[in-house]
Amino acid sequence: MTILANTLVIFFISVGLLFIVVTVIGLVRLPDLYSRSHAASKSSTLGVMCILLGVFFHFWLNENHFNPGILLGVVFLFITGPVGAHIMSRSSYIAGVKPWSGTVRDDLKEEFKGKLKNKKI
Amino acid sequence: MKEIILFIALALFMVAIFLILYRVIVGPSMPDRAMGLDTIGVNLVSAMAIVSIILSTTAFLEAILILGILSFIGTIAFSKYIERGDIIERKRDR
Numbered sequence: 001m002t003i004l005a006n007t008l009v010i011f012f013i014s015v016g017l018l019f020i021v022v023t024v025i026g027l028v029r030l031p032d033l034y035s036r037s038h039a040a041s042k043s044s045t046l047g048v049m050c051i052l053l054g055v056f057f058h059f060w061l062n063e064n065h066f067n068p069g070i071l072l073g074v075v076f077l078f079i080t081g082p083v084g085a086h087i088m089s090r091s092s093y094i095a096g097v098k099p100w101s102g103t104v105r106d107d108l109k110e111e112f113k114g115k116l117k118n119k120k121i
Numbered sequence: 122m123k124e125i126i127l128f129i130a131l132a133l134f135m136v137a138i139f140l141i142l143y144r145v146i147v148g149p150s151m152p153d154r155a156m157g158l159d160t161i162g163v164n165l166v167s168a169m170a171i172v173s174i175i176l177s178t179t180a181f182l183e184a185i186l187i188l189g190i191l192s193f194i195g196t197i198a199f200s201k202y203i204e205r206g207d208i209i210e211r212k213r214d215r
Contacts, residue, residue: 091204
């Protein structure tokens with residue numbers, strides 16, 4: 001039983017570690033802010049959720065301590081990570097950060113053209 | 122086996138935080154730095170969870186939730202400042 005529990009914990013922690021390393025490589029190497037926020041929001045949210053699930057299973061199965069606070073942390077990070085990245089990239093588009101020069105199409109430019117001129121946003 | 126995995130995880134978190142510090146220092150615009158600090162918060166949450174396994178205590182598990190909430194509030198405040206120039210708006214009547 002304890003071998004099975006340790007296998008589960010090691011699996012979750014390794015998957016979370018892989019996703020966090022991929023996040024950092026994306027943050028260093030990608031060319032502009034929007035693709036960096038793409039890397040930072042999704043992959044780091046999934047990585048930290050996997051690591052917290054591994055810690056939760058460790059304390060539940062090995063030490064008989066059911067901790068609902070850490071499950072609440074998983075749910076909270078799942079909700080707020082993408083929302084934070086969305087608000088940050090929207091505000092940086094409004095503040096005037098240019099996309100990468102190889103970008104093919106930009107739909108928000110038509111959407112915001114009149115509003116940005118009148119300072120409605 | 123599990124202890125080796127946990128210490129490798131801590132070492133990789135340290136390398137990750139140093140690499141994100143590169144992005145925070147060099148990053149060409151202001152939202153890059155805010156996003157890097159948010160990712161550092163996520164890494165600190167995971168490192169705190171793994172340290173609580175190594176020390177085999179449950180005293181740190183509340184700090185995980187608190188650090189997540191504080192990181193989210195910081196990101197929202199920075200993005201409102203970048204977008205509008207102030208964080209809390211006034212009424213328009215006065």
